[in-house]
C-alpha cells in the first residue's frame with residue numbers, strides 16, 4: 001500500500017502556512033474530463049490517497065494550491081503510467097502550439113527591442129521545463145545559444161537525441177548561465193517546491209535579464225463555478241484543475257505577487273505585447289497604459305482556462 005508523504009507545503013506565492021480546503025475531487029470527477037487518464041490506472045496509483053484530491057486557499061494572499069506534497073512513487077505512477085506520453089508528444093505538432101511558441105519568441109524579441117537591443121549577439125536562453133524541446137527548436141539560430149532542462153526523463157531522453165544541449169542537472173545549467181532569458185512555459189503549476197526553483201531561476205538570469213513564464217489564469221468567478229459543479233458531483237470544468245499535476249492554481253494577481261517576492265520588475269503580459277507588436281510600439285510608456293487597462297480587466301472580468309504569459313526584468 002502506498003502511504004505517500006504527508007509533508008505540508010507553504011503557500012507558493014506568499015510563503016505563509018495558513019490555508020483551508022476549497023475544492024475536493026473524486027477520482028471519477030477528474031478522469032471523466034481527462035481523456036488521457038484511465039480511471040482504473042488512476043485509482044491504482046492513488047490507493048489510500050484518494051482523500052488528498054483537494055485544493056486549499058491561502059488565508060493570507062488567496063492563492064489556491066495543494067497543501068500536501070505528493071511522494072515520488074505516486075508522481076511517477078501518474079506521469080509515467082497513467083498519462084499516455086505518445087498523445088502528449090503528438091501535441092507539439094499542432095499548429096496552435098507552434099503559434100503560441102512563435103508568439104512567445106516574437107514577444108521576447110519585442111521586449112528586447114523596447115529596452116534598446118539592436119542585435120542578437122551571444123544571446124543565451126534557458127528553457128526551464130523544456131519538455132520535448134519544441135521552444136528550443138523555435139529560438140535556436142545565429143547569435144543565439146540555447147539550453148533546455150526538464151525533470152521529466154521520458155521527455156529529455158527524446159530531446160537529448162535532438163541537436164540541442166539539454167542540462168542533466170542544475171549545476172550544468174549554472175555553468176551555461178547567467179543568461180539573457182529564462183523561460184518557464186506551463187511549469188510553475190507543476191512545481192511542489194516553487195521557492196527552491198524560483199531561487200535557482202533568479203541565479204540563472206543576468207541582472208536586467210528577462211524572466212518569461214506562462215501559467216493558466218483562473219479568476220475567482222471561474223473557481224466558484226467549478227466548486228458548485230464539484231459539489232453537485234459533476235466532473236471538474238477543466239482537466240487542468242487536477243491536484244496531482246497542477247498543484248498551484250495561479251491568476252493574474254498571484255502571478256504578479258510572485259514577481260514581487262523574487263524581485264522581478266514586471267514589463268508586460270503576452271496580451272499587451274501582442275498589441276505592441278501589431279502597432280509596432282517602440283515606447284514603454286504606451287505599453288504601460290495597456291498594462292494598466294489589463295490590470296483593471298483582471299479585477300472586473302472572469303476568465304477561464306486562458307494562459308497568462310508574463311515578461312519581467314531581473315531587478316539589478
Ligand SMILES: [Zn+2]
Pocket residue numbers: 011012013014015016058059060061062063
Ligand atoms: Zn499565500
